[in-house]
Amino acid sequence: MSDTELAVVEFVLTTLAYNERSDLDADDLPPGYRGPFWSEGRIERPLSATAETTGEATGVARPWEAISGLMFTDHDEFSGSLSFTDREMAEQWYLDRVDDERIERNPTLTAAFEDERDVDLDLARERNRPARADRAFIDALLDEYFDEDEEDEMLDLVEVRAPEEIEQTLADIVLTGEQEGEIQKIVKAIEHREYLASIGLREIGKLLFVGPPGTGKTSVARALARKLGLPFVEVKLSMITSQYLGETAKNVDKTFEVAKRLAPCILFIDEFDFVAKTRSSDEHAAIKRAVNTLLKSIDEVSLIQDEVLLIGATNHPDELDAAAWRRFDEIVNFPKPDAGMRADILEIVTREMDIVDFSPADLADITGGLTGSDLRLVLREAVLEALTEERTTLTQQDLIDAVEDFEERDTLKNLDMIEGDHDALVAGGDLSGDGGHSHDHSHD
Ligand SMILES: Nc1ncnc2c1ncn2[C@@H]1O[C@H](COP(=O)(O)OP(=O)(O)O)[C@@H](O)[C@H]1O
Ligand SMILES: [Mg+2]
Known part of the structure; x- marks a missing residue:
């Protein structure tokens, strides 16, 4: 048995169970299964397991090939829809291979197998992301x-x-x-x-x-x-x-x-x-x-x-x-971060980076007054600077230089802003949302 085999059988079983039970609604389908069936904000019965819908829902590229080796499966060449020649056998095959936790990730199957297994529909529903x-x-x-x-x-x-x-x-x-x-x-x-x-x-x-x-x-x-x-x-x-x-x-x-x-x-x-x-x-x-x-x-x-x-x-x-x-x-x-928080932020931001002699605590000491967003910008600058020298490994010194550059630029910006009017300050604040840098000098 392969993972793809199980994934496809699970999906087909879900469509069958969902079509039979009018007490279930879109909230009872796992989010990934809903994807192919949305139409104008609704999911209508019957759900059909075609090569296309199954592929989209399970991520299995050739769904029929995945299950054609099982003796209870069938498919329609023309419509591409997948089916079971022996439903009971399919259910048994599935139940033999999954634990309760996996079933409970799918409220529709949880409802279908409540008698066979010790699974809880309320729990499955609570955990499943709603269709809205x-x-x-x-x-x-x-x-x-x-x-x-x-x-x-x-x-x-x-x-x-x-x-x-x-x-x-x-x-x-x-x-x-x-x-x-x-x-x-x-x-x-x-x-x-x-x-x-x-x-x-x-x-x-x-x-x-x-x-x-x-x-x-x-x-x-x-x-x-x-x-x-x-x-x-x-x-x-x-x-x-x-x-x-x-x-x-x-x-x-x-x-x-x-x-x-x-x-x-x-x-x-x-x-x-x-x-x-x-x-x-x-x-x-x-x-x-x-x-x-x-x-x-x-x-x-x-x-x-x-x-x-x-x-x-x-x-x-x-x-x-x-x-x-x-x-x-x-x-x-939401205060500006203190030294301890700055060190933690630097740690997080650099998680995927290679930095020789990296000391977040030392950097935290020289970045007083900088926000999380500022620290991200400092790191970005350091990375780009290093790239101009074809380096993807940074050093602590690169980061220290970037901090100094940042503060220099920030001073320039301050001068610029003091001359601007108040609205310009507010407009600057508006851009801060997605990491754009803006310093709110009325609060410094
Ligand atoms: N305390 C923090 N920890 C980690 N990252 C932070 C922190 N504060 C800000 N950032 C980062 O700075 C950027 C801007 O943050 P954002 O949430 O837009 O700030 P705000 O809405 O307060 O202006 C984001 O990329 C965010 O991840
Ligand atoms: Mg914001």
Whole structure:
């Protein structure tokens, strides 16, 4: 028996079981199996195991060849569909080769074999990522809510990621003790949300991440979505102004609708200081209306009722007003990393690199005031510098040089920015999201 043989039989058995049991739905299929069957945001019965669907679901290039040696298998030359001549034999063959844990990774098979094996359907369901977190479902939902000509604008304002599309992991981010504690709490709250609802505890699930650019706010929010297997809905508030004004409030509304339809999910609202700024300045009435809609929507959305975890983030806590603060029930501080954290970050960032005489602690000593994002940039520069000399092995000295270069450039940039206006500073902050460097000098 080969792995591919087992994989293909498992898939065909799943399609057969799924087609027979109307009590199962798309959530009961493993995410990989759903891929080939999505059509306009739905998965319709019957699922058929053709060479194509089987190939896509299992990653086996020639599914029929993989199972043609088994005596209970058959296939239709014309349609390419795979079948079993003796279903019972196929099931027995499969059950002889898998443990309970493997079955429980597939709720459909868990349901099918509950009598034969000591497997738990609830557990299998709990562990299986819901269909609403699939890219295909997310795309269909966005299509439904936003017309094609609105889509471009919407993409600026909202971006939805499926958990499998998120690269950041919590393991790659160095956290303070407080941050770890808050994350632990929220993970538990999500796990036990039914219990929290039952005891009437509803004021939970709205976090505000506060700290300078490049300290990991966006990364932690995304990594959390990945860890929990939840879709990640990201709103960039400054984009409200670039919207066609008449539609702005409506689009904010729709964003929350989308989040609720995707729930359980994480709704991440970046640049939250934008709210306060708009309320105090004499912005266009349509923008004010949009911001008011936003605040109202935030009040109405709930982790316990709607299964939407709301995370706000701001680089400018000093610009938030009371109305903004009181909407969050936990504030999580993202300080610039201390020496110990810097050493840990350097350790993580250089994991795959070859560095002679590497001493993260020594580097930490000379990088005071730098953020995680800054440290990444320093490393990148060192790597590129070495490449210009055709070297892929670095030395500690390369890193020290890169730190000095970085600080020099940073000083130049400061001079540049002091001459620029305040908006330029904010715009710089906007770019920080994906590792772009920007130093927020109003907080240095
Ligand atoms: N504490 C940290 N540990 C590891 N990497 C970090 C840390 N803080 C920032 N980074 C890295 O810096 C980059 C920018 O971080 P980001 O999450 O966008 O910051 P923010 O949203 O606070 O501006 C990311 O690549 C991130 O991995
Ligand atoms: Mg960010």
